Amino acid sequence: MTEKKTKGAARPAKKKKKRMSGQAWFYTIFFTMVIGVVCAIIGYLLIILNGERLLAEHGNKLDFGEASIVYDVDGNEISRLYVFDEHREVAEFSEIPKQLLEAIVATEDRRFYEHSGLDFFAIGRALVKDIVARKAVEGGSTITQQLAKNVFLSADKTFFRKATEASIAVALEQDMTKDEILTMYLNRIYFGKGIYGAKAAAQFYFGTELSKLELWQSATLAAMPKGPNLYNPINNPEESMKRRAVVLQLMYQENYISETEMNEAKAVPYVQPENQNQLKTGSYHAFVDYVIDEAMEKMGIDETELRVSGLQIHTTLSVQAQQAVEKEFADASNFEESKDDQLVQGAMVIMDHQTGEVKAIAGGRDYAQRSWxxxxxxxxxxxxxxxxxxxxxxxxxxxxxxxxxxxxxxxxxxxxxxxxxxxxxxxxxxxxxxxxxxxxxxxxxxxxxxxxxxxxxxxxxxxxxxxxxxxxxxxxxxxxxxxxxxxxxxxxxxxxxxxxxxxHAILRIQKKGKDVYTYTAPESKQLMxxxxxxxxxxxxxxxxxxxxxxxxxxxxxxxxxxxxxxxxxxxxxxxxxxxxxxxxxxxxxxxxxxxxxxxxxxxxxxxxxxxxxxxxxxxxxxxxxxxxxxxxxxxxxEPPEEEEEEEPQPLATVNGLSAVFEKESIKVILSWTASEEPDVTYEIFRKEEGSDTGYISFVDDVAGTTVEDMSVFPGVTYDYYVVAHNKASNAKSEPSNAITVAIPQIDLGTPGIPMEPPEGSEPVETLPVETPQATPDTGGEEPAATPSPTDDGSIGGxxxxxxxxxxxxxxxxxxxxxxxxxxx
Structure with missing residues (x-):
């Protein structure tokens, strides 16, 4: 008889897996690390070799990039956005003040003297921050990488460009000293307003030699590469000062300057030098600046990229209109004369209202100097x-x-x-x-x-x-x-x-003959x-x-x-x-x-x-x-359509107009018979005999049937009549009977000094004189006390x-x- 398996009977034992020995673990980790190191060395060698190859091929060019060119509506060139020979001067390392070097390093790459072109610590930190924020919030580029991009590469944002940038950066570090890299960097970077290089920027923004820059000036320049347009002390003095303070704070944290030096440099206000226009040449600057702003918006790039992208920007500019504007703005007789050297300024915009094309712009009488x-x-x-x-x-x-x-x-x-x-x-x-x-x-x-x-x-x-x-x-x-x-x-x-x-001021933007942007008018709307x-x-x-x-x-x-x-x-x-x-x-x-x-x-x-x-x-x-x-x-x-309205029926004529003159109070009391119509008011007309004005409305909206005329003069004769009005129906009566009242001559006495007004009488009403209200200077102002005269000397509207x-x-x-x- 077969035995039944009882509940809980023992099951066959499972085979135990063999555990990896410590020796096996060691060799696995060791060879993984060896393979990783070998791959890293091979990758690094490839980066170096690629960078050296690129330097050998292009190092003699030291190319910023191809200039973007602006054209008028007829296709004629009016401006090159990247003419560095006119707005750049090369400085030797010995000319660069130590504090400018320190400001650049503290702001752009504080580990500059420790890395060899690539700062893996900064790259890792930036990557972590980008992951946490789920967007790009911090870059990891070194000064050497920025130099590689500005000198040798285009502005295209691709993976291969970043890899090439890293290759060139490492090669630059192999072939050049840190001082040489910093010198080249400061000679190449863009400082806004068409100015390239620290030497030209020192002269343009401060009217001084590069070697004589003060701490606050060095910090102001070091603040600009991050955003030449945003942190420009001319365009945005407040933002420039804020960014300068950040640079000074970073310098203080790196022990380059003391706290006292930092605070003093933060407080210095920026003042434009008088000779600022010496580095600005050419014409149509206001229009071109407007085009640059529009192009940056349409292309989604910053000004530096715009200038080095080799773009052909075709605009709506009418040279005929622009030259007419510039001629009259250069004529001082078109403007009031100032008491000093602060000019009466002006601005003008001409636009084709059928297409929206901007034809000419004047940004000021001395726009090339101030760029405002x-x-x-x-x-x-x-x-x-x-x-x-x-x-x-x-x-x-x-x-x-x-x-x-x-x-x-x-x-x-x-x-x-x-x-x-x-x-x-x-x-x-x-x-x-x-x-x-x-x-x-x-x-x-x-x-x-x-x-x-x-x-x-x-x-x-x-x-x-x-x-x-x-x-x-x-x-x-x-x-x-x-x-x-x-x-x-x-x-x-x-x-x-x-x-x-x-x-709009741009018709199309091309690169190498191909359209990269074409203006398309939005759908027209009937706004009125x-x-x-x-x-x-x-x-x-x-x-x-x-x-x-x-x-x-x-x-x-x-x-x-x-x-x-x-x-x-x-x-x-x-x-x-x-x-x-x-x-x-x-x-x-x-x-x-x-x-x-x-x-x-x-x-x-x-x-x-x-x-x-x-x-x-x-x-x-x-x-x-x-x-x-x-x-x-x-x-x-078109004349408005007139609604047909029923002609109101005329009211019955007012009768019985009579007058009484009271000698004691020198007034005429008028009275008449009430109209039979309901809701009627009366208007009294008066004429002074011998006057050319005829009858005038003396008083209106009178509810009763009596009115007093206290404005009569002795020796003058007056005629009166009355008209009834119904406001609800807009109907009125024919004029009443007219009466004549002759005011007799009355001796009022010979006046000596002016008499005091009767007790309790109301003072004569006068127009108020306003006092100006103080407000912040936001481009507007509060009212002044009196109107200004027009050209003919009268008071204006x-x-x-x-x-x-x-x-x-x-x-x-x-x-x-x-x-x-x-x-x-």
Whole structure:
């Protein structure tokens, strides 16, 4: 009988695996390490051999890279972005100050004297940080690698280029001393503004010899290779100073300088040397700089790469227009004369509003010296903003036309009381634009709402900030303002029938004959109706006509445009003067924006002539700039469709008008019979016999049937009549019977000294005199005390405004500050 297997019976034992002996482990690790070492040695030898081969083939060239070239719209070369022979000087090692060498080493490669071209410690550290951040946050390139890239390689970012860079770096370390590598590096690196090498940079930025650089100057130069455009002390003085402080901190950590030296060098402000222009030659610098910025954005590369990439950049530049701009900007008679050597500056942008092509740019009268491109720097726009934030959006609502009467009968909007020389009187929108009336513009913005005006402006590319949301926006009261480029673009939309305009200066970019970038216009958008655009053009043509504020902008073509000025805003100074003077306008072919003013406004540096000179400069430039371009005409605005309205039935004529003269109080008491119509008010008309003015409205909106005339004079005869009005139906009666009242001669006595006013009487109202408000210098200013005179000596259209209050569309007020104009 077979035995049953019981639960828990023993199972056959498993075979034990043989463990690797200690000797086997030793040999495995040993041979793995040997293989690794052999591979590393072979790899390192290959790197050295490849680097030596490349040095043998290309070492005699010492090539920075092929120059990128800029061409005008006709394909003619206008600038080479990499002409190092004009902007570089070679320095010997003995000329380089020790502190500059230390600043470069501390900032770019603190282990420079310890490695042999490749810093594996830095590479590993950078790799770890990149992995943790999941993106490239730190580089591991040594100074030798940077030199290899700048001297021998193109700007292409590929694995093979990095490997080649490492090969050359190791070879350089084999063939050159550390001092020679540093010398070559400092002679080759780019310092912005077309300057290559530390020697040329010392002369350009500080007007001194390389060997005489001070600590703060050496640190400033050492800060720039990381970003020549970003850390440039001319372009970005604040960022340059911050980066300089970082360099000095690194030098202190490496024990190159003391804490006292570090703090003293951090605090020194940068001042541009007077002879800075000596290293800058050529022309069209403002336009070329604008092209460089646009090319960097389109290509996604920095300026150094752009300059050495061998690109052919074809632009929209019209040499004819640019030469016209440069000629007039070089003529001092086009600008006010300054009290000292601080010039009255200016900027201008010319644009084809049909294509968005930028045709010419002026960045300043001495742009080659200062390189501060005022064409793209914001300034307060003054009244040139009125078509953009007040009249344009009002027309777009469909409730206004150029002939609409603006009933701006308010002096104040809450606590905000803008003024002009006309006061609160009714005026058509066209006349308000022509005269550049302040109250009309503010009243219109209040009617449509600040939010509506701001939204319209933003669509046109004008940067309206939250702090700008108040009624002072109607007069150019903005925190930062707008640049000539932005103003030209906004006006181009009006000139282009309300369609969007994409400003650009590059048509295409090529490399070795092949297109690497081609401009493609974005889809056109209708930012305002063509009717609104045509209305604005029609209204702004009146500005150029006789009596308008921009008559000096007239040329032999149709012109529409708007002037604008802003008051000086100097705290504690109540004299007249202007900070910004504008004219922005267009012909049917091109749009242009002109700005004039001082870079820094103070009591000794303010304008007096206003926007008339800006308008005149527009004409002087645009006349020759447009030579040979076929003349066109503006689009004509279609008349608005008139709604058929029922003619209101006339009210019954008022009867029984009579008058009584009271001798004691020297007044006439008028009375009449009440109208039978309900909800009627009365308007009384008066005529002084012998006067040429005829009947005038003496008083209106009278609810009763009696009124007193206390403004009569002895010996004068007056005629009166009354008209009834019904506001609900807009109906009115025929004139009542007319009566004549002869005021007898009355002896009032011979006056001696002026009499005191009767006790309790109200004082005569006078216009307020505003005091300028102090604000930070953000490119704008607060209102000054009095309006400035125009060229004919009269007081111009715009006048100072008081500190404005913010408002919503409903017109509610809340405190904010703003800006004002002085004239058209």
């Amino acid at each position: 491109n005022r064409a793209v720097k914001p300034r307060q726009p003054g009244s040139s903003i009125k078509p953009i934030v007040s009249y344009g959006p009002a027309l777009e609502t469909g409730k206004f036309t150029p002939s609409t009467i603006l009933k701006n009968d308010q002096k104040c909007f809450g606590n905000y009381c803008p003024t002009d020389r006309w006061g609160p009187v009714e005026v058509s929108m066209t006349q308000a634009m022509k005269d550049s009336r302040n109250l009309a513009a503010v009243w219109t913005l209040n009617q449509i709402g600040v939010k509506t005006g701001a939204t319209f402006a933003k669509k046109l590319g004008i940067p309206v900030l939250d702090d700008d949301m108040n009624l002072a926006l109607a007069l150019g009261g903005m925190t930062r303002g707008a640049s000539p480029m932005q103003m030209a673009t906004a006006y181009s939309v009006m000139a282009n029938g309300g369609k969007s305009v994409d400003a 109706s063509s009717q609104t655009a045509a209305y604005l053009t029609q209204m702004m043509q009146a500005v150029i006509e006789k009596g308008g504020t921009g008559t000096r902008a007239a040329i032999d073509r149709p012109v529409a445009g708007k002037t604008g000025t802003t008051q000086h805003g100097i705290p504690g100074y109540n004299g007249s003067g202007i900070k910004d003077a504008w004219f922005v306008g267009y012909t049917p072919e091109w749009t242009a924006a002109v700005w004039m003013g001082y870079d820094k406004t103070d009591v000794d540096h303010i304008l007096q002539k206003g926007s008339a000179q800006s308008a005149a400069l527009f004409a002087k430039v645009m006349q020759p700039a447009l030579k040979g371009i076929p003349k066109r005409s503006f689009q004509t605005a 715009e006048a100072p405004i008081e500190t404005p209050l913010s408002t919503e569309a409903s017109g509610k007020m809340g405190e904010e500050q703003g800006m004002a104009d002085t004239q058209g």
